[in-house]
Amino acid sequence: MLAISELPESPQADDWAFVFSGRNTITTSRSAPGTPWRVADVTEEWPVEMSSAVPVGYWQGKGAWAFSVPETDLNPMEHMAGNLYSLLGRVDDSLFHAQGRAYQLLHWIDTHRHCGRCGDATSVVESGRAVLCESCSLRVYPRVSPCVIVLVSRGDQMLLAAAAGFQKRFYSTLAGFMEPGETCEQAVIREVREEVGIEVGNVRYFASQPWPFPSQVMLGFFAEWQSGEIKLDPNEIEDADWFDVGAMPPTPPMASISGQLISLFMERAAS
Ligand SMILES: [Zn+2]
The missing domain is CATH 3.90.79.10 (Nucleoside Triphosphate Pyrophosphohydrolase)
Structure with missing residues (x-):
């Protein structure tokens, strides 16, 4: 199951990785839709920065992280893009909740790159739990x-x-x-x-x-x-x-x- 608690600073090679491109979950074409990656496989596949990994929590006892990759970096022979909604009822609830949380966090960060009060750029702080505007100190947490x-x-x-x-x-x-x-x-x-x-x-x-x-x-x-x-x-x-x-x-x-x-x-x- 998904346990929402604080992760170490950076991902371990065998931690889970939930990969999204825009609204789509990305799975290797060798796995069933919705299957998470291992962090090591993601870093082999794409030039992702570990600092961009968003902490999701623990899934099945292991750390889980969300990654976003640009659509231009996808290879249709290797990577399967699927709508998150299509996983509902097709994967077990705990995997759906983990995928859903990963997507919500990426979506939240993507839509809070600038401060809603003063317009300056924000940065992700508190191990991914908040975005902060250094200029006016506005701190925003994920909204549900x-x-x-x-x-x-x-x-x-x-x-x-x-x-x-x-x-x-x-x-x-x-x-x-x-x-x-x-x-x-x-x-x-x-x-x-x-x-x-x-x-x-x-x-x-x-x-x-x-x-x-x-x-x-x-x-x-x-x-x-x-x-x-x-x-x-x-x-x-x-x-x-x-x-x-x-x-x-x-x-x-x-x-x-x-x-x-x-x-x-x-x-x-x-x-
Ligand atoms: Zn601000």
Whole structure:
């Protein structure tokens, strides 16, 4: 499993290395997608500076580091580029969490090269845990954006929605970013009201999941319909409806928290 704790100053040759190029995970074409490298293999493959290695933590008891390589340094015969999302459910959770954390840290550093207050260049400090602006002393830590995701039920039916903008239509639980100043429960009630125009109550927490696309944490809830009929926000939702357990549309995979909310509701409805 992934243990988030401080690593020594620099990587060891047999430590794990999670390699990314932009948004893609990079794997040697001899391994299964998502398989991490060893640091020694990365240094053999690319002229990477050890000082650019970003500490991820410990994975399966060994140090793990994130590396970023430019797309121009990839060889299509040797290096397989894959979307991080495509690993969800295909590799075990602990590997997905480690890959996801590596990606989030690289993405955070990449988008904080300059100070948000004075605009000067920043540097990575505290063994990779913060970026610092020397000019104005602003220190920024990685940000995680909480999102609520909710299965709304009405008796034995559940409310699922197809998001706008996806080529292949599938139905999922409703989700949205939390606003500053609100509780999770308030966010659930507001998001459901905004997206489908109904009122819900009895909001109950279920579970959470890191969602590195690029830096969310999904907070899963169940809630119950109280009043109102479905009225879509066409900017966000293409279609939404109440579904019976026996007549389900295509839904997200079990590896996602939406898939787990749906599956648990179906189990309870069947029992
Ligand atoms: Zn500054």
